[in-house]
Amino acid sequence: MANNGGWCGRGFKPRTFPKHSPLICYNKPASAQVDQKVYDDKRFAALSGELVETLVVPKRTARTWTMLAGDLCRVTVCEGSQVGDVNLWNLENTKEHFYSGKTRQLHSTHLKVYDRLWSNLPYLRPMATFVHDSLASYGIDEDGGSLHDVIGTRCDDYTYKLITGKDRIGSCHSSLTKAVVEERGMSEQDVHDVWNIFMCTGFTRDTQQYFCKPSPARKGDYIEFIADMNLLVALSACPQGDVSITVGEEVPADVCHPLKVEVFRQKL
Numbered sequence: 052m053a054n055n056g057g058w059c060g061r062g063f064k065p066r067t068f069p070k071h072s073p074l075i076c077y078n079k080p081a082s083a084q085v086d087q088k089v090y091d092d093k094r095f096a097a098l099s100g101e102l103v104e105t106l107v108v109p110k111r112t113a114r115t116w117t118m119l120a121g122d123l124c125r126v127t128v129c130e131g132s133q134v135g136d137v138n139l140w141n142l143e144n145t146k147e148h149f150y151s152g153k154t155r156q157l158h159s160t161h162l163k164v165y166d167r168l169w170s171n172l173p174y175l176r177p178m179a180t181f182v183h184d185s186l187a188s189y190g191i192d193e194d195g196g197s198l199h200d201v202i203g204t205r206c207d208d209y210t211y212k213l214i215t216g217k218d219r220i221g222s223c224h225s226s227l228t229k230a231v232v233e234e235r236g237m238s239e240q241d242v243h244d245v246w247n248i249f250m251c252t253g254f255t256r257d258t259q260q261y262f263c264k265p266s267p268a269r270k271g272d273y274i275e276f277i278a279d280m281n282l283l284v285a286l287s288a289c290p291q292g293d294v295s296i297t298v299g300e301e302v303p304a305d306v307c308h309p310l311k312v313e314v315f316r317q318k319l
């Protein structure tokens with residue numbers, strides 16, 4: 052008689068499972084594979100156009116800005132190593148926002164140049180396309196770590212309290228909330244899972260736990276993305292700074308830095 056576990060530990064035989072090679076779950080739709088030349092041309096057109104917005108997100112805070120379809124946004128590590136958490140909304144309908152989970156399934160856990168950032172259901176449209184990364188050569192390291200993930204959610208004070216038992220206001224979630232409430236009249240519920248730019252993360256091979264490493268980003272590093280629709284964007288300069296300190300421990304001020312944002316627009 053087949054016996055997978057025995058009864059109360061008696062007659063136990065380890066169960067065996069057939070082996071299969073991994074299958075990539077999702078066939079990439081055509082719309083997830085951009086024509087690289089088209090996006091290189093859009094990048095060139097925007098960068099040789101006008102600089103329409105420059106702002107600095109001060110350390111441990113968040114700011115918002117808008118982009119028109121076709122605009123290019125460059126986010127630069129302008130002082131010292133620093134990670135950022137990005138939220139995106141359709142400028143005309145903020146119910147449509149970035150969907151990190153589906154972006155992860157359509158592309159990968161860590162976004163690479165020419166990957167796209169997708170919106171939530173029922174919309175499921177490309178909101179933006181990643182077009183340049185000064186850190187692209189980091190690749191995937193020996194632990195499976197890589198940059199710019201769509202795995203993590205965002206640091207928040209509720210989880211901080213679960214871990215430490217202490218109350219605190221000082222997280223990407225609270226910074227993004229403050230920015231969208233004060234600058235856009237939106238609410239905490241509008242803040243969603245983020246694109247973690249400049250952050251080095253992965254999953255441990257033995258226990259499949261989320262890990263991070265200090266960001267390899269240095270002053271002058273930058274990423275660029277092009278808006279595929281009119282966008283409202285929010286960026287938090289994470290209060291974890293370069294993420295060299297684990298969540299729950301005190302983060303010294305000298306590991307936190309601002310991030311610079313520039314938006315370029317093609318001249319018509």
Ligand SMILES: [Zn+2]
Pocket residue numbers: 136205206222223224289290291
């Ligand atoms: Zn954070």
